[in-house]
Amino acid sequence: MAIDISKLTPAEKAELHQQFAADAKAEAEKLKQNKATYKELAEEFVLKSIDALVHHKEITEYLLTDTMKEFQAVKELKQEVYGVKNQDSHTVTLKDGSASISLGQNVIIRFDGTESAGVEKIKEYLLSLSADSENAKKLGKVIDRKLKVNKTTGFLNPSAIIDLNTFRDEFNNELFSDGLDIIINAQIRTVNSKYVSGWKFIPIDENRTKKLEFRFTI
Structure with missing residues (x-):
């Protein structure tokens, strides 16, 4: 049942206020105890589990190295x-x-900065193709997409360079091959x-x- 506070006497209002304060204090104390209990349980969990996990990692490293x-x-x-x-x-x-x-x-593949020279050579090769050829236009768009820099890493996409390398024999062009070689040699593999x-x-x-x-x- 809802209480109409306006109908309470001053004494009843004071008693209700004290009850609210007591409830709030009890809730705060309970939260404080729960936080302390959590910290104790978390500490026990780490102490109980960490050595077995470290040992498992050591065994795994040995097994993988041996394999x-x-x-x-x-x-x-x-x-x-x-x-x-x-x-x-x-x-x-x-x-x-x-x-x-x-x-x-x-x-992880990064580049040392010299790959830009290779990109320019490949683009120069694309410009040498007949502008009137529809196939050349389509090919140019495909290769141009593969030479886009990844916005997240700031580098060329390594898998796209691998794809481009499959065109090497088909194009059989020194400019294109030189460009690819420059890009590949600019890779830093870690x-x-x-x-x-x-x-x-x-x-x-x-x-x-x-x-x-x-x-x-x-």
């Missing part, structure tokens, strides 16, 4: 057989498709982290399997 060492011989033979040396990731899968492991490194990921089909009963996936990063 990459084991793969080194496979990697070297792959490079010799297929002639590809600058790969950031490798995947090996069992013949029956029951398990697979991927090893690699996450690389390994951000290394990882091992993969999956394996695990039997869960006589007729069914479950695909177990994993990924570890250091």
Whole structure:
């Protein structure tokens, strides 16, 4: 039931005010106690969990380092057989498709500032194409988009440069190739982290399997 304060006597109003003050004080005290309890629980949580997590990280780092060492011989033979040396990731899968492991490194690519000279050479090549050719116009727009600077990083898009490199043999133009070489040589590659990921089909009963996936990063 709502209380009409205007009908209360001064004594009743004073009593109500005291009750409000007491309730507010009790609520503030409860909040203070809850904050103290939270800090105690948070402290206990960290102390209870941190050592196991640190130990797990140490085990993971050892496992990944050992796995990459084991793969080194496979990697070297792959490079010799297929002639590809600058790969950031490798995947090996069992013949029956029951398990697979991927090893690699996450690389951040920046540029040293000289890439702008390469961009100008490629644009010069585009200008040399026939302006009346509709295909040349379309091609020019595609390449121009790939040479746009990323507004967030302030650099060219590395994957776009890889795409442009696929045109090298098709264009067979010294100006275009020189421009690409300048851009590629201007790259500064920094390994951000290394990882091992993969999956394996695990039997869960006589007729069914479950695909177990994993990924570890250091």
